[in-house]
Amino acid sequence: MKIINLLLKRPVGVIMLWAGIILGGIWAGLTMEADFLPAFSVPKLTVIAPWQGVPASQIRELVTIPLEDSLSSLGGLKEINSISRDGIAVIELEFPWGTDRTEAGIRTREVIDLAWQRLPSDASKPQVLAADPGDVPIITLAVYPKNGDLMIARRLAARELRARLQRIEGVGSVQVSGGLVEEVLIRADFEAAAGIGYTLPVIAQALEASNIDSPSGTITEGRTEYIVKTRARAQNITELGDIYLPQLSEDQGSSNVRLSDIADISIEARDPVSFYYSASGQNDSLEGVRIVIRRRDGFSPTKMAANILEEMPEIKRSFGESLSIEIVQDRSQALNKAMRNLVVSLLSGAFFAFIIILVFMKRLSRALILLVSLPASLLSAVLLLFLFGRSLNLMSLGGLALGVGMVVDNSIVITERLSRRVNARDSLQQRQINISETVVSLVPSLAGSTLTTVIVFLPLIFISGLPGALFGGLGLSVIFALGSSLAAALSLIPVLYMVLNPEASRADRGRGFKQLRRLVRISLRRPVPVILAVVVLIAAGFLPFSKIHTAVVSPVNEGLIRARVMTAPGTSAKAVSQLARELTAETASRTSASQVTAHVGGEPDDPYFLASAEQSAETIMLSIKYPLEYGYKRIEAELSALLELPGSSFVIEPPENILEELIGGRDSNDWLLSGDNPEALRRSMEAIILEPELDAAGVVMLPADTKRTVRITPDREALASYGIGVDSIAGQLGSAVYGRVPTRL
Secondary structure: OHHHHHHHHOHHHHHHHHHHHHHHHHHHHHHOOEOOOOOOOOOEEEEEEEOOOOOHHHHHHHHHHHHHHHHOOOOOOOEEEEEEEOOEEEEEEEOOOOOOHHHHHHHHHHHHHHHHOOOOOOOOOOEEEOOOOOOOOOEEEEEEEOOOOHHHHHHHHHHHHHHHHHOOOOEEEEEEEEOOOEEEEEEEOHHHHHHOOOOHHHHHHHHHHHOOOEEEEEEEEOOEEEEEEEOOOOOOHHHHHOOEOOOOOHHHOOOOOEHHHHEEEEEEEOOOOEEEEEEOOOOOOEEOEEEEEEEOOOOOHHHHHHHHHHHHHHHHHHHOOOEEEEEEEEOHHHHHHHHHHHHHHHHHHHHHHHHHHHHHHOOHHHHHHHHHHHHHHHHHHHHHHHHOOOOEOHHHHHHHHHOHHHHOHHHHHHHHHHHHHOOOOOOHHHHHHHHHHHHHHHHHHHHHHHHHHHHHHOHHHHOOHHHHHHHHHHHHHHHHHHHHHHHHHHHHHHHHHHHHOOOOOOOOOHHHHHHHHHHHHHHHHOHHHHHHHHHHHHHHHHHHHHOOOOOOOOOOEOOEEEEEEEEOOOOOHHHHHHHHHHHHHHHHHHOOOOEEEEEEEOOOOOHHHHHOOOOOOOEEEEEEEOOOOOOHHHHHHHHHHHOOOOOEEEEEEOOOEHHHHHOOOOOOOOOOOOOOOHHHHHHHHHHHHOOOOOOOOOOOOOOOOOOOOOOOOOOHHHHHHHOOOHHHHHHHHHHHHHOOOOOOO
16 A cells, blocks of 8 residues: 555656666667577587498497497486498487586597597597587578589589688588589509509508608797798699609619509599589579588577678679579578567557557547556566566567567556546545555455466476477566566556546446346356356367377478488489489479479588488489468479389478477487397388388388498408408408598699
């Protein structure tokens, strides 16, 4: 009572206080960080261990199991899962929620450094990814050479353009694929080399040791110190050919064999391991270079995309003479659209709330008083979010939008009761007394109803894990808005009512009020039918639950679907790329798609490609962008008819939900069959997939079908007679098949 009287005696102070809160909320809304999602980091790490050319069974025994044994000693490790495939082991580590992923990554790398020493010598060092290998790319660029030279396009994209993009704030990783990679190719004459005793490993070791600039210490002359450096690195292929090969024995004397004597040296395009095509309408598919840009861990995807878009005009001007650069996919557009729709919903809700208040209050003065409580409550909540270190994001704005209708409830009750108890013709002192008594009488009921609603949203703040990180801001926004609305109803509304002094309401509420009163009386006279009707409605409300689709978050449809075309294992890269080129053009011309892109394979230094269970050198990844008004089913039917190809299979995935991908959700079911016999497990899984109750469309089985294998069984007795070990034969074959990269020019 005393507090209410104090507020009513100082109306100017109360109004100025709330004006300051409103201005503070506006300032906070303009200055606080705006993001699409709350800032959080999923405590998962991925370890990838490539070993080229080794089958999955040996990868499991020689790489995966030793690494798992070492990684299991990590403190705080919650779960560890692994997949062994031909040429690579992928190990996923999950830590308890709240674990610092950076610190966990440092500890994991320390364990990997020790475990690597116990792995086979020719196995590559395992890499630790502080990100999900399925991390969604935000922006994809297509780079086309204006002169048709894919080698130049790839060189500029991989060196200069990539470095330019990585300097942009928020950019995490930039992966380049497609095009042609130039390399210095040394074709050794094996007969000539063998005739003088040189093998391919010996030649590679000679190049590695000779083509290098080595520091040789320092010398001092007077007061100046100089660094001594031995310059031996070749500057061109001519100097590379002039490198002398080492002597094979002490009896040989000095070596007079140069590299150019036993090998042809040239600069050529490396056999491509990745391809990229795009097409739209009736145009033929274009081959180019694909650049995939992912955000830095914890950085806003929309902010990163905005930074890139701001730099794109200058980037295009810098490379305009040689390259044509296009943004073929910007997934931040769907996020920005969702945010705009949410803001529009918030403003629309406030507008319609005012219209409804005006209709039922029948007085503009009272409606305006209530209207003030709406921005006062919402902006107070924004200010509180700012003080608590929160950001404006999809969840916090969603909480404010959810509270638009609730924040005026308390003010409506206060205003309605004041319109009945306070007479505009009374003196100022009498009005103060009437207003104070009215407000005090309503405090218990208003506080109780507000607290009841707050308790409903309070658990969202204390939920742990991903749901808490996502929905904690939503619950906090609603709680702040409701608390602010109660404070405004008990302080600002009475003061404004006293100052503006609107006319008292009439007792007659019109025909609508009379009909409502009549309906209430009928319900009170017949309680049993009313209770039965309510019970039936409640029961009917539970029936659709089993039919309603459940998801972590509501989908944000971008009008983008993907299709995977899996060719037979062992299909040559040339055949797969030709099929990808044809499919890109045909999909663009024979379907309703507005744009079609396709990529095949990936680079050996791309950890996302290596860790992916979906991508491979024999898989064509199609991305189809379609008008939203056409619908997914139409595109799916058109694609199904187009992708029925002999000797291959395909999977059409539904439209991607980027919001679910950003939080690490996957709309899929994972089945695990365990046992000691991999072949028996595979047959069991194949039998399960063929069950008629299971829709096998979209089912991916890991490990997948393997390539055909050429097995070489050495004659150990013959090898022993020549003094040759099995490891030497294996090394020679590996060098002959894959080649060696001993040095760089």
